[in-house]
Amino acid sequence: MTTRPSAAEQIRSHLERVSALRQQASSAGLDRAVRGVKELQAQRFRATYGDFLRHPVYAPTARFFLDELYGVHDFAQRDAQFARIAGALERLFPEAVAQLAIDLAEAHALTEVLDHEMATYWLAQADTLPDALRYTRAWRLTGNREARARQLAVVQHMGQELQRLTRMKPLRLALRMMRNPARAAGLDALQHFLESGFDAFASLGDARAFLDTIHERELRWIDLLFDASESDCRDALSAELARAPSPP
Template sequence: MNDPLHAADRIRAQLSTVSALRVQAAGDGLGAAVSAVKHWQGLRFRATYTDVLAHPVQGSAARFFLDELYGDHDFAERDAQFGRIAGALERLFPEAVAELAVDLAEMHALTESLDHTMASHWLAIGDSEPNTRRYARAWRLTGRRDARMRQLAVVQHMGAELQRLTRSKSLLMALKMMRRPAQAAGLAALQQFLERGFAAFGGLGDARPFLATITQREQRWINVLFDDDLPTCCAALDAELCATRP
């Protein structure tokens, strides 16, 4: 990174957005609705990538994206660690890792912002409608197609960066050497995120087919959820989810 202070400012700004949304969701009684939206998005992701998740090579990368970017987890501790070290990111970790932190922070803020707005619509629609229709309507009422496309672009950039960085043996060694210092500095969650990402993409070989699959399938669902008439959209969601049920 040529501008670490700018990177730090970007990370702090994104994490500040996430923190404010969490506080607002708690105050507005949206916590359960946000979790419901994340749960349904996780179900859709697993259904869309059943074959990829089961793939002996690509499965680890798919699980990394699902767990670290789309999972219904409490990322508060990891966020706090990112915030604490934002200004010293390149001193504490290898320089090339800084852009990954920026990407993660942006993806996190985008996802939380969209989920928060979707949750407000999810709550307003109520549980009298089937969940797939409720989800599709909440998505459309949220709008912000540009933000959905930006999410996809950031995921692609993260994947390409992980692919590039895992080719550096010196960087992999430096990351391993950071385990104890990171734990001592209270940065274990951040270290775990980096190691999981490097491990997933280090064994992937050429990441381009995997990333192309993500782009193709996510673009399809963005188009379906925004452009198809509501009955067709709901039928597509039901078909996708039913295909993975025993």
């Protein structure tokens, strides 16, 4: 009988994969290409969810997704903190919080694997090509529709868990009380992620409409990038990128 890995083992496995990719990208000179792919994706996100980012209720949650899940940031510090306390998560927090950490680690690993592979194909193309065409080709050469669907499913589950956890007022209070101990223990990046997520979903109220819209729009882009003609996909992506507001 196969024993299911513990939360700590799952978290560390995902984060070790991310760390290995970082080292590989650095040694192979892929860093700039990875950043370029991420910047384009963040630009597309700002366009696709511009209505949410301007909405008085949805804006904090949309910014949380953009900054903490799809942001063009160096998450090495947060990853190291997650890995360091992975074993303590199951002892100190309810099971749902440990699952939230697993979801984050898995979504993070899936994103990095796909972005790094896309960066390889991005570099293999002429840098004179329009970004939308270069991205479309890199996406299709990377392939792996199953991983794209899994990435979306994990993010959806993370949102559902954050929605549920925000209703547990004692947990929210306990998280606030952890600020100073977390800072003293060098866990401030992790604390920021947890508080940002809780605050964003607490302000949202019922998250179902928000999460359903994320699922619908992202699935539409996945289908377009895999199934539309190259020219149609290039044109649609170019138009979407042109609509994106400048980053704050």
